[in-house]
Amino acid sequence: MTTVHPTACVGARGPLGRPLGPDAVRLHDGSGPEPARSGLLGRWQRRNREATAPHVTREIRGAGNLENFRRLVDGTAADSPYRGRYPFLDTDVYKTLEGLAYELARPAAPGEDPALVAGLRDFYEEAVDLVTRAQAPDGYLGTAFQGPDPLRVPWDDLAWGHELYNLGHLTQAAVAASRGLDDRRLLEVACRFADLAVGRYGDDGEALYCGHPEVEMALVELARETGDGRYLRLAQLFVDRRGSGALTHTVFPPEYFQDHVPLRELDSVTGHAVRMAYLGAGATDVAVETEDADLLDHLLRLWDDMVATKAYVTGGLGARHSDEAFGDRYELPSERAYAETCAAIGAMQWGWRLFVATGRADILDDVELMLYNAYAVGLSAEGTSFFYDNPLQRRPDHEQRSGAETGGEPLRRAWFGCPCCPPNVVRWAAELQDHVAVADERDLTIALLTAADVRSDPLDVTVETGYPYDGRVVVTVTRASGDARHLRLRVPGWATEGGRRLAVTVDGGALDARPDAGWLTLSGPWRSGTRVVLELPLQTRCVVSHPHVDATRGAVAVLRGPVVHCLEQQDAAAPVDDLVLVGVDPADRPDGEPTGAAGASPAAADDPWSPLAHAVTARVVARPPASGRLYPELTDPPAAPEGEPVVTRVRLVPYHLWGNREVGAMRVWLRRS
Template sequence: MSGAVRAGRGVVLPVGEVELTGGLLADWQRRNREATVPHAIAELRKAGNLENLRRLADPSVGAYRGRYPFLDTDLYKTLEGLAYEIGQDDAPAGAREFFDEVVELLEQAQAEDGYLNSYFQDPDQPNQPWSDLGWGHELYNLGHLIQAAVAANRRLGDRRLLTIATRFADLVVRKFGKDGEEVVDGHPEVEMALVELYRETGTADYLTQAQLFVDRRGQGKLKHTIFPAEYFQDNAPFRELPSVTGHAVRMAYLAAGAADVSLETDDPTLLAALERLWDDMVATKLYLTGGLGSRHSDEAIGDRYELPSERAYTETCAAIATMQWAWRMFLATGKASYLDVYETVLYNAYAVGLSADGTAFFYDNPLQRRPDHEQRSGAESGGEPLRRSWFGCPCCPPNIVRWMSELQDHVAAQQGDTLYVGVYADARITTETLAVTVRTNYPWDGEITITVDSAPEDEQAIALRIPGWCTGAEIDGAVVNDGWAVVRRRFIAGDSVRLTLPMAPRAHGSHPYLDATRGALAVARGPLVYCVEQQDVLTPVDDLLLTPAAVAGATAYQRSVVDGVPEALVLELTAGVASAPSPELYPVITDQEAQTAISEVPATFVPYFLWGNRQALAMRVWLRAAN
């Protein structure tokens, strides 16, 4: 969700001005409406989220369901997504009724002073509100409530949630504002929500409160239990953090909120810190897929170059948070490189979190699966070998719902007379002065045509992002470099601009300090990372060898990877087969060991986001490189 930015370099198009009309992203949104939203509503009912609110007025409903104090946010995230779906011709069945039912329960549950949290308001809960800011998640809850409320007000003209959210936010301002208690929440998120509430209402207190929460971090205002200060990004003031650290979702949400504060206050010191942290993350801590977070134990970002494949955590919520941060950095700086990362996350680390049928989810997203591996969520033991229909800590599924509903909000932006098209998809884009239609089969194909539907008499500019992975890009036959390629002229209806982004398959290596993938290669094409599943090769995937030449010579073709799902573009190449390894775990090596192939075998690589939709077998993104 993005509103008009009051300051800074970028201005996001008003809501409703971008419509996805076809292609992969539109297919994903249709799946969200037809499958994921109804599934999420059913799971929320089954899990007892509504009863947790209902029992505040009627304890006979039963005990609080669940073990966490932030389960209300699963309702809020779903409501945010529903605000985008309700009112459309193909709105999910029962969505309006669910939305109204939850809003009415929230109105009834809210305390007189504006406080709202079904866990701490529960009559059987011994802990009092605000008694554990480290783990209580009360401000995190408020953040998601605000975002749902703003979406409902903008999309539906429904102010009921906004009234609830502003009452709660006003309580927070009174209690924790400039003259209140100097505290922060253990889980950042409310910062960007408060800025969005300021944008929606014009009430400056909300922006000030967001700024206070950012500036108070690292000042000893939070009691740390279970994990150290780094986990909470509380080991140093934000501007002095040496690197992205701690819990991955918390870190990226905090950075996104700080970016919003920077946009609205034009704070150069905050922006400089954000740029430094971002650059360090991309250079040393981000997976090839755009995933963030390498540790299961505390769902955390690891040390620099600590990026194991089979134990990659890369939580789906962290992917969404990274995209939120990336989009705001683009708005703050205008740099296309932030959208390069956004796109990588979108098509890989985010998309893989949802099954092809839209009803099962990955919580964590490894880049390798061994045959005996089980998919597990956090501290939960056991579970399905691949995606699950829901979780005991179900933060990711409703987060997917809301973000999928909002994809069109992160396609284009406008600054002055320039329209920036940053994410390519079949779409209609309308500004106050310019209307264009985008036609493309991206990300499967790099041909993009922008047709002008209407334009003023004076000159306008259309800026097209040339991804960093692309070489030989052309606009109307003229070669352009990566970054923004700007076409400026007096447009008339019917004019078109043709962008060609060559998509040759690429072999990626990794930094020599990255021990987990040293001596290995990965395959990518366009913005998509590819992987090989055991179903698509006769030799065990652990025995495959790759060369850059084999990747460059790969054949791309459309094929159905998952039954009942539109065809995807797969890559077929010739892989080497390594000789049988020594049975010893740590054999003695007396000479340089060559990785040479004893034979060859055809191997089909599929988009990483589609893995795990068939039988639970081995999978690899990174394969050994042949000498």
């Protein structure tokens, strides 16, 4: 295995090199003297630091996750029962710590209130102290399982206990703290717990594994961080044992746990979507580090099948509310899409690992779709409330499950009884820069187009772009080593499909550039000051769905670049369910001249969080039902609507910004004429 000491959250190396971490990539977050240079990912990251992370630490304090540790430390456990219903609530602390390790390592923005980072540091120090002291002498750590009257018995139920899942998130936080802050306290805790797991479940232990995959990728990263191959071996065992039937399942069936067949025999992503995504990510790590080409090929087949048959147009995953699960191939209902925010995060983790392992650009197209839609929609514009499930449609009289965990609240919620998503957002947003570029000794590859400074052995560059809202990408070389060979830019698939062309100039000279398999590869010689301008044909376009998708037959989704748009009721005069899409204007530029009556208002354009600032325009006609009958007899030819249809223009806002105004109906898929 590799012995490099990586600083990005995924320490793998592949054909294009290894991911660059926060020491090498700084997102432009608009906090400096040039706010106009900020990019969307940088703004997200700043929002995460300023709003989401403080909110999540407050909520965790209020919910009692820290008290679950404290009671074990201060001797009050007998009087203070475990708080919460689930045995995995420690992981909300761990995921938050993982994100905070990044934020505490990141330099403060100019003018940032010192109280902000002080508050984050307080939580970090308090939590690390509690976690460290709560560990049992044998290395065990799981507050639901410790103390005089525990919620559960240790190692009694690996299917549902989440104990190794707890270890996994602990380990990821520990690796982040070690790499980012040079703080080894959590790493020592994680190693002790992992050593216990190696003893219990290693080659000489019980042939078991956790019902919720997660620990696999954490153990591989721990092996990368420590150089200890036992952790990699344990991860490999966990991947290989899955499907052996060794777990005892209750309530949920083996498919839910991806435990009905061995992973290598699984023919399609199955069961609980978050579990499946984490399993795919961990197994990819194992395949890479053990050089298991068969396993990697199989994981690529599963990924390709997933995005070809089981993914929403938003990149969302999980069609079923019961089991929070993938459904059948092409089972993709809009209104009851589960598409859990955590599933998008897990799938991006999986896809990123597959990309690093293979260099395949098309995988990043799907990761980008998840990033700008299925993931981003999970967070409110102000960054302090969350969707758990992310449907693609909301009906006008949507029936909510008040008081339930996950049933489509009218708007995003501040917290959940099972709060897995919010701290997952915190760590993912804090790690965004780790997914922007990879490099080896001679080539720099920009994987995600976003505004950032990027340093690497061969080249340092500055990327300036308003992507995904704007198609212009300017890459300026700020330093070139003598060994620098290629600057490789990812060109999204949609940019060269449907007759679209991109334009490239280098230092003002046009280049007849054709991307090869998604990569625009530019050769040197390189010098500081070289300026590459990429103009992506960011046009509004319509997609339909595969004919086997019943849920969206006869409907159209509108995208601009990787951003899926939707129609919110407040932007239409007629009920959104009555509207039929007639057309869009490909050249419609939300930040330019509106083509119709409903372009972005100047006021909205000033607010980057405003849905209307990034709207596109569609032409629609209203076709209300001819009768109230639910199943009218088919008449041939159908009755023509009375009178001439009146074409009106409506604004379609980015899906990831829906639900930030008053509650109303929403559709991603619009009826088609």
